[in-house]
Amino acid sequence: MSDPASDPASDLTPDTASSAAPDAPPGLTHVLPAPYLLFLGDTTVAGFAKTAFGLRDWAGERCIGEYALPEASVSTGLPRLTPREAALGGARAMVIGVANQGGIIPQGWMPALLEALEAGLDLVAGMHVRLADIPRLREAAQRHGRRLHDVRTPPAGLPIASGRKRSGRRILTVGTDCALGKKYTALAIARGLAGRGRDACFRASGQTGIMIAGVGLALDAVVADFAAGAAELISPDAAPDHIDVIEGQGSLFHPAYAPVSLALLLGSQPDLFVVCHEPGRTAILGHAHYPVPSIAQVIEQTVLAGKLTNPAIRCAGVSLNTSAFTSEEAARILAETSQALGLPAADPMRGGLAFERLLDACQ
Numbered sequence: 001m002s003d004p005a006s007d008p009a010s011d012l013t014p015d016t017a018s019s020a021a022p023d024a025p026p027g028l029t030h031v032l033p034a035p036y037l038l039f040l041g042d043t044t045v046a047g048f049a050k051t052a053f054g055l056r057d058w059a060g061e062r063c064i065g066e067y068a069l070p071e072a073s074v075s076t077g078l079p080r081l082t083p084r085e086a087a088l089g090g091a092r093a094m095v096i097g098v099a100n101q102g103g104i105i106p107q108g109w110m111p112a113l114l115e116a117l118e119a120g121l122d123l124v125a126g127m128h129v130r131l132a133d134i135p136r137l138r139e140a141a142q143r144h145g146r147r148l149h150d151v152r153t154p155p156a157g158l159p160i161a162s163g164r165k166r167s168g169r170r171i172l173t174v175g176t177d178c179a180l181g182k183k184y185t186a187l188a189i190a191r192g193l194a195g196r197g198r199d200a201c202f203r204a205s206g207q208t209g210i211m212i213a214g215v216g217l218a219l220d221a222v223v224a225d226f227a228a229g230a231a232e233l234i235s236p237d238a239a240p241d242h243i244d245v246i247e248g249q250g251s252l253f254h255p256a257y258a259p260v261s262l263a264l265l266l267g268s269q270p271d272l273f274v275v276c277h278e279p280g281r282t283a284i285l286g287h288a289h290y291p292v293p294s295i296a297q298v299i300e301q302t303v304l305a306g307k308l309t310n311p312a313i314r315c316a317g318v319s320l321n322t323s324a325f326t327s328e329e330a331a332r333i334l335a336e337t338s339q340a341l342g343l344p345a346a347d348p349m350r351g352g353l354a355f356e357r358l359l360d361a362c363q
Contacts, residue, residue: 027155028217028233030210033092033122033147037083038076040068041098041109047179047285049074051126052097054208058187064091069112083112083119093122093149095211099179101286103128103152113137117146124149126207126218151210152218154230161228161267163309168238171316171362172270173248174302176292178257178285180278181348182248183209185319188348189274190245192359200243203234205264209247219249220260227260231267243362246270252301253293254284262305269309272316272362273302279320279333295341316361317344 036059038052046053055063056076065081068074076097083094094116096105105113105127113123113131117140125131131148132138141148171189173182186202186209193200202209204216222230235244246268250257265273275298284290293301299315306313318337322330330347334354338345344361346354 027157029215030149030151032124032149032151032211032214034062035064035091036062036124037081037086037091037094037116037121038063038066038078038097039094039109039112039116040066040072040074040076041096041100041106041112042069042071043074043098043100044072046074048100049076049098050179050183051095051099051208051211052076054183055095055097055211057184058212064089066097067094067112067116069108083116083121087119087121091121093124096123096125096127099126099207105129105131105134110136114140117141117144120144120146122147122149124151124211126150126152126211128152128221152207152221154217154222158222158226158233159229160226161232163266164232165269165310166232166235166237167240168235168242168244169240169272170235170244170246170268170270171272171274172246172265172268173274173276173319174261174265174298175248175251175276176253176295176298177251177278177281178254180281181276181319181321184321185274185276185348186245186247187212188355189359189362190243192348192355193243193245193362196359196363198243198363199239199241200245203244203246205231205234205247205249216247219264220257222263224259224263227263228267231264232269235268244268245362248276251284251293252298252305253290255287255290265302265306266309270306270313271310272314273306274316274319274358274362275299275302276319276321278324279322279337280324295337299341315343317346317358319358320345320347322347322350 065079130150173186190202204210205219210216250261344357346358
């Protein structure tokens with residue numbers, strides 16, 4: 001998606017996370033201390049800083065600055081602050097804004113994380129490695145009276161999937177790869193439908209979505225046998241005209257993350273899905289020897305797999321991340337994609353008539 005901060009024509013500039021679901025099951029609600037200082041670590045690939053960018057774009061009122069190690073080359077454009085400067089400016093927590101491969105916390109980050117605790121900030125993370133499981137951080141937090149918030153920790157007692165058809169309607173975002181707009185698309189569609197007076201809300205299935213909405217469950221942290229059941233829990237029974245717009249994860253064509261994508265697809269039982277793609281990306285992020293599949297391949301595979309729990313599943317349209325293109329180039333790509341597939345194609349962050357047509361298909 002194009003960056004709304006650099007696209008004045010966008011009519012979808014994020015403000016607050018107003019689409020969190022109020023009826024989330026117990027254990028899926030997270031109360032996090034804000035404002036945030038966003039920690040970028042030593043990141044050099046923008047795609048791995050998607051948590052920081054997601055918070056900047058969709059919870060900007062809760063982000064006062066960024067902090068990065070000297071090796072980092074990625075920036076959110078927010079003011080550069082040390083933890084102490086951020087604390088003096090009103091920050092209450094430092095959020096690890098990186099979603100690296102394996103969800104690890106490198107030893108090289110430890111001085112910065114300890115510095116934040118010493119400055120009086122809590123730590124918030126959605127990594128696979130839990131902050132609370134690192135003795136140095138746990139001891140420092142206790143010593144300074146701070147808290148460690150691990151939003152990727154699933155609640156206890158998750159069910160095995162039942163496969164039971166639930167009331168209400170569901171839209172799932174799926175992708176040709178990771179980190180190309182599934183969360184942004186779901187947030188934009190939920191907001192767009194709500195703006196049309198529809199009863200629609202965003203359902204988070206990953207750490208960044210949870211931090212934005214305050215509600216959700218990180219599906220990739222769930223034991224495999226319970227993953228589809230967790231996906232069912234994210235989107236419970238609802239009124240017949242209610243629409244859950246569910247944040248997608250990974251890709252059915254990803255060599256590492258396809259199992260998470262499949263569990264989410266089967267458990268969410270979407271009536272509609274929107275394929276997210278970044279034109280110009282040719283290789284799977286972090287797996288250069290795996291090519292990005294075509295949109296048509298993703299549609300075919302999603303329908304084939306999704307029919308197991310919802311035989312009526314169908315594709316509503318396509319969401320393209322055109323942030324690397326000019327407005328004229330983006331319009332051409334959207335038109336060509338729509339014509340080739342016979343489906344609406346839009347960049348939700350650019351808005352416009354193309355996005356309105358995608359919303360029409362999602363109603």
